Amino acid sequence: xxxxxxxxxxxxxxxxxxxxxxxxxxxxxxxxxxxxxxxxxxxxxxxxxxxxxxxxxxxxxxxxxxxxxxxxxxxxxxxxxxxxxxxxxxxxxxxxxxxxxxxxxxxxxxxxxxxxxxxxxxxxxxxxxxxxxxxxxxxxxxxxxxxxxxxxxxxxxxxxxxxxxxxxxxxxxxxxxxxxxxxxxxxxxxxxxxxxxxxxxxxxxxxxxxxxxxxxxxxxxxxxxxxxxxxxxxxxxxxxxxxxx
Numbered sequence: 230x231x232x233x234x235x236x237x238x239x240x241x242x243x244x245x246x247x248x249x250x251x252x253x254x255x256x257x258x259x260x261x262x263x264x265x266x267x268x269x270x271x272x273x274x275x276x277x278x279x280x281x282x283x284x285x286x287x288x289x290x291x292x293x294x295x296x297x298x299x300x301x302x303x304x305x306x307x308x309x310x311x312x313x314x315x316x317x318x319x320x321x322x323x324x325x326x327x328x329x330x331x332x333x334x335x336x337x338x339x340x341x342x343x344x345x346x347x348x349x350x351x352x353x354x355x356x357x358x359x360x361x362x363x364x365x366x367x368x369x370x371x372x373x374x375x376x377x378x379x380x381x382x383x384x385x386x387x388x389x390x391x392x393x394x395x396x397x398x399x400x401x402x403x404x405x406x407x408x409x410x411x412x413x414x415x416x417x418x419x420x421x422x423x424x425x426x427x428x429x430x431x432x433x434x435x436x437x438x439x440x441x442x443x444x445x446x447x448x449x450x451x452x453x454x455x456x457x458x459x460x461x462x463x464x465x466x467x468x469x470x471x472x473x474x
Contacts, residue, residue: 234357235357235436236357236435237267237357237359237433237435238359238361238370238433239432239434240362240370240397240399240431240432241363242363242398242401242425242426242428242430243403243427243428243430244428244445245258245261245328246258246291246295249295254291254295255291255295256295257296258445259445259472261296261328263433263443263472264328264359264361264431265301267326268325268359270325271300272302273326275301275302275303275304275325276305276306276320276321276324276326276327276328277292277304277305277306277330278305278307278328278366279292279307279330280307280329280336280337280340280341281329281332281333281336281364281366282332282333284308284309289305292328304324306320306321308340312344317344318345318348321346321350321352321353324353324358325359326360326361327358327360328361328362329360329362329363329369330362330365331364332364333365333376333378334364334368334369334374334386335376335378335379337365337366338369338389341369347390350392360392363399364399367399367426367432368386368399369389370389370390370392370397371389371393371396371423372387372391372393372394373386373420374389374396374397374399374414374423375407383406383407385410385419393434394421395421395422395423395424395439396415396422396423396424396454397423397424397426397432398424398452398454399425399426401425401426401427401430402427402428402449403427403428407425411423411462412454412461412462412464413462415454415462416461418456424439424451425451426442427444427451429444429449430443430444430450430469431443431444432451441469441470442467442470443470444470444471444472447471450469451466452464452467453465
């Protein structure tokens with residue numbers, strides 16, 4: 230089977246991986262199975278990026294272990310101290326799904342632009358490569374959101390790649406600062422209207438349109454956050470579809 234011909238982004242608020250029965254090993258959650266299924270491939274090619282963690286080798290090693298028992302072909306792209314593949318654009322376009330780790334979204338965006346990866350990702354997205362990621366790896370595809378990239382105090386960040394013309398909130402139910410700051414940023418016009426996700430929830434977009442939210446946790450939600458037209462913000466809770474393992 231080939232690619233669907235549609236452009237998919239799966240932005241995960243948190244909870245992409247969980248401890249497995251094997252000591253010290255992580256396993257990928259059904260959120261990642263959902264992303265892989267969007268490719269329409271029997272054995273998808275999964276590309277990992279840990280730019281937001283400075284290409285942390287331990288994280289990458291854990292990811293290879295997490296997918297070790299899945300029918301996927303895993304590879305990764307690093308930029309430290311130099312790209313590990315001869316042609317990063319070609320590598321990106323050859324994948325069926327991309328997964329981007331959490332970490333510093335501000336550093337990630339700067340490095341991707343420096344290496345021309347932003348343009349390569351847009352080309353891949355338009356060609357049907359599924360783009361996914363958690364936290365920083367979710368924020369990056371949007372206009373922006375809030376981040377601790379600059380220190381422990383959250384700051385509004387509006388320098389995302391902007392494939393999706395929305396703001397994004399992540400870790401929405403585990404960090405109370407994030408809801409408050411996203412509302413402030415949307416009400417002030419620093420960020421456009423957008424969507425947010427609790428831990429264990431993913432936002433699925435086809436093209437630039439939000440289609441649905443999916444979750445691995447009962448009682449976790451997604452949210453639509455909009456300017457209320459009177460200098461404030463309003464929030465609407467979205468019931469996600471529960472995925473089973």
